[in-house]
Amino acid sequence: MKPTTDLILRLEKVTKTYRTKGGRFGQAGSRVVALNRISLDVRRGEIFGLVGESGSGKTTAGRLVVRLEEADAGEIFVAGTRVPELKGRRLKQFRRKVQMVFQDPYQSLNPQRSIFDTVSEPLVIHRMGNGAQRREAVAQALKSVGLSPPEDFFLRYPHQLSGGQRQRVAMARAMVLGPEFVVADEPTSMLDASISAQIFNILLHMRDKLGVTLLFITHSLAAARYLCDRIAVIYRGNLMEVGEAGEVIERPRHPYTQALLDALPRFGQCGAVRRYNTLLGAERPASQGVGCAFYSRCGVAQRLLCSTQAPSLRELAPGHRVACHYAEGPEAGTATTEACFYAT
Amino acid sequence: MALLEVDNLSIGYQTRNGTFQAVDGVSFSLESGRSLGFVGESGCGKTTLGLALMGLLPPNGRIRQGSIRFEGEELVGLPEDRMRTIRWRKIAMVFQAAMNALNPVHRVADQVAEAIFTHEPALSREEVNTRVEGLFQLVGVPKDRMRDYPHQYSGGMKQRAVIAMALACRPRLIIADEPTTALDVIVQDQILEETKNLQQQFGISIIFISHDISIVADVCHDIGIMYAGQIVEYGAREEVFETPVHPYTRALLASYPTLNGTISRLKPIPGETPNLISPPPGCRFCDRCPGAGKTCVTARPSWVEISPRHKALCHSCS
C-alpha cells in the first residue's frame, strides 16, 4: 500500500521527564529528560522508524503513544483523538486499535499461561466471538506470524519456545484484534541476526497485507533502512533528523546521524563509502540545558552558536528536516573507496 | 607451530533427557597474533567452545573426545593445578555479559588489581598499581575515572574495564564472547577499534565470538561459521564472505540487512535448529537446506577444500 498523507499519529512538542529516586545514602534524586519537545507525524499505512542509541527515549515515546505512561507536556493524537484524555469505554476502544510489541520476548509472555491463553486474551478482554471463533482467530493470527500448524502451539508454554518463536507469539497477540496501529519496540534486539529477518518480514507483511501502520523502534540503521518508509533519529530525547528512510541514510545531514553511520561495521558495503568523521575524539563539557544536545560530542559544532542556542528543525530538502545549525548540503563527507570483499 | 590447535573436539552436556551434544567434531588452529571469529546463531555452542578452551565447563559439561593443544601442550585432561597456571595468565576470556558481573561494591580499579594479585601474588603493590594504570590507559578509560564504582560507569566503560581485566596478566590468547552485544554502535565501533589495536600492538591472538557477522567480519582474519555445534565453513574472512559455499553461510548472509545497494527482500532461514540430544544422522542443516539431497539426510558430510585457506562441511560444495 502506498503511504497516504492521512495522519494516524501526531506528537506535538511532547516532553517526558523521569524523576529518579535518591540513592541509598540520601543523595538527592535527579531528573532525566527522556523526551524533549518531540514533534512527529506518522502517516497511515507506513512503517515509521524511530532510531537512536540506548537511553535516547525511544521506548518512552512508544509507551506514551500506547498510553502506558503520561506525557508531562505536549499533545499526542492517535487517529485524531487526544490520547491523554481517554478514559473508560473510549480507552478500551483505543486499546483495540493500538497495540504494542515489546523488546524482550523472554519477559513479555506470562510464563504461567499457554500460548492459546496468551494470544486469545485480548479477544476475551474485548468479549469478541465465541469459543470456536476465538480458536479460529488465534489460529489465523499464529499462522500470519509463521507459526504453523497453529494448533501445535496452542497448548505449549513460553519456556518451550525459542526466542524467535516467542517474539512471533507476542506479535500474534498484538495482531489478533486487527489493530490499526502497532508500536514495535526493538522486536529483534534480543534475537539473533539470522532470526531477525523473519520478524522483519512479518512486519512488512503487516503493513502490506493487513494495512497496519507501524512505529518501528530500533537502534539499527540497517534494519530501519530495510523496513521503514520514513525514519526519525533521536539523541538523548531530542529529535535530530527526520525524513524518507533512503534519503536520511544515503544523504544524512545531521552530524549525529553521520556519526552513527560512520560507526557501523563496513560489512556489506563496497565501492564508494562516505566517511563523515563528525564525532569528536574527546568529549567536551555539555552545554547546560541550552544549546544543541549533541554539542558535547559534535565535531562540526561552533562554540558561539551551538552551545548557546538550540537548533530548530529546518527543512533542507522536501520532507527532510534536520535540527542542526551547520547541517550541510547532500554532498557532506568524503567518499572513500573500500575493498569490496563482502558482496552478498 | 600454531599457538592453539583444536582437533575433533566434542563436548556434551548431561541433561535429564540424555547427552546434549553442544559441540561436535570441531577442529581449527590459530597462529599467534591472528584473530579468529566464530559466528552462529544462539545456542550453536560458541560459548561452550570458549569455556572448554578455558577449562571452565559447567559441572554437567564434559569433553567427550578430541584435543586442545596450546603452545604444544595438551589441555584436555590437564590437572587443575597445571591448568591454573595457564588460565588467565596465558588464555583469558571476556565472558558474555561480563560487564554486568562487575562487583558493585568495589571500585573498578581495585577489582582489576585483585585479578592481578590472585594470579601473580609475587608482585608488589606499586607494580600492580602501575600495571593497572597502564591497562586502563590501554583500553581507553580516563585515569581520573579509574577509582569509580561500576554503577558510575557507562556500559562501554564497563566493557572496557572487563577487557582490561582479561588483559591483566598479559595473556597470549583472549577469548572475547559477544563483547559488544549490549552496546551502542558508536561505543561498539570504539571497542572494536581498541581490540584491533591491542592485537596489532601486542601480537595477542583473539578468538572473537558473536552472532553478528558484520562485527566478526570487521575484526577477524579467519572466520568459522558454526551451526548446531559444528563448524560448517571455515577460512580466511575474504574468501568466506566473497565466495560463501556452505548453504548455511549463504542463508545467513541473505538474511542480513546491509546499508547499501538496492533493498532486496531478506530471506530468513526457514525451520528450527535440530535437537542436539538426538541430532540427525546426516548433515545437521539438512532439513533447512534448500539444496539438500538424499545423501545429506543419511550420511555425515566431510570437509571439502575449496582453496588452501577455505573449506566447508557439505555434500554439495565440491
Place this chain on the structure above:
Amino acid sequence: MERDGHKNKTRSPQLERFLEGWSIFVQNPLGKIGLTLLVCFGLMAACSFIPPLLDPMYDPMTGVDPLITRSVGPSSAHWLGTDFMGRDILSQLLAGARVAFMVGVSAAVMSILLGCAIGMFAGYMGRVVDTLLMRTADMIMVMPTLLVVLILSSLFGQLNIWTIVLIIALFRWPGVSRVIRAQTLSLKQRPFIEAAKVAGASHMRIIFMHIMPNVLPLAFLYMTFRVTSAIIIEAALAFLGFGDPGTVSWGMMLQWVWKTGHMFRAPYWLLPPGLCISLITLSFYMLGRAMDEVLDPRLRKEAEAE
C-alpha cells in the same frame, strides 16, 4: 535451555515445575524426614475416630474408665495410661493431632489468603493504598499475638477454637503480605503485565490472571511456616488455660498435667503431648525448609533474568 522442552509438549509449566520440584524435594533429607513425620501425624489424626467407636470410655473428652478414678500408667486397656479422672491418654493424643491439623492448617490458609490478597493489592496499587496497608501490617506485625489473644480472652471469657483460629489468622498475615508485596512489585514491572494492559485488561484481571499464578508458589511456601506458628500459639494458649474447653488439644493435655500436679509424677502423661507438639512443628518447619530449597533457585533465576 528451551530446546529440551520438545519431548513434553503439552505439559503445563505448573505440572512440570511441580514434578521437577518434587524430585528435588524428595532428594532433600529434611524434606524426607518432614514428610514422613507428617504422614505419621496424619495417620494419627485419621485414627482419632477409632477409639470412641470401640468403647464410649475411649472418648477423649467425656469417656471415663469406670474402674479408674486417678491417673495410672500404661496398661493393656490404656496403652498410654489415663489422666486424673480416668480418660484414655492415647485417644486424647490422637484427637489432639486432629485439632492441631485443623488449627494449624485453617489458620495458615486464612492468613495466607488474607496476606496474599493484601500483598498483591498493596503492591499493585502502590502509592497511598500501599502505604496505608503496609503501615497497618507493620503495626500488627509488632504486636505480640499471644499477648493480644490473652487479653481478648480475659475480656470475653473463654474463646471458641474457631475464634482462636481466626485471631491467629488475623495476626499472622503481615509477614506473608510483605513477601507477596515485594514479589508483586517486581512482577508489576515485567513487560507481560504491561502487555496485558495494552490489550485492555482491567486491574482485577491483571491481579488475578497474571500476578496471582506467579506468587502462589511463594504463598504455599509461607503456608508451611504459618502452620508451625499457629500450632505453637494454640498450644501455648491452651496451656495457659485460655483454650477452648470443649476440645482436646495437646496444649490442653499439658495444662491438665500441670493443673493436677502431675508434672513430675506422670511422665507417661506429660511426654506424649509435649513430644507431639515439638515434632509436628518440626515436621512442618522441615517441610518449609525443603520447599524453600526447591523454590529458591527458581526465584534466584528469575531475579537474574531481570
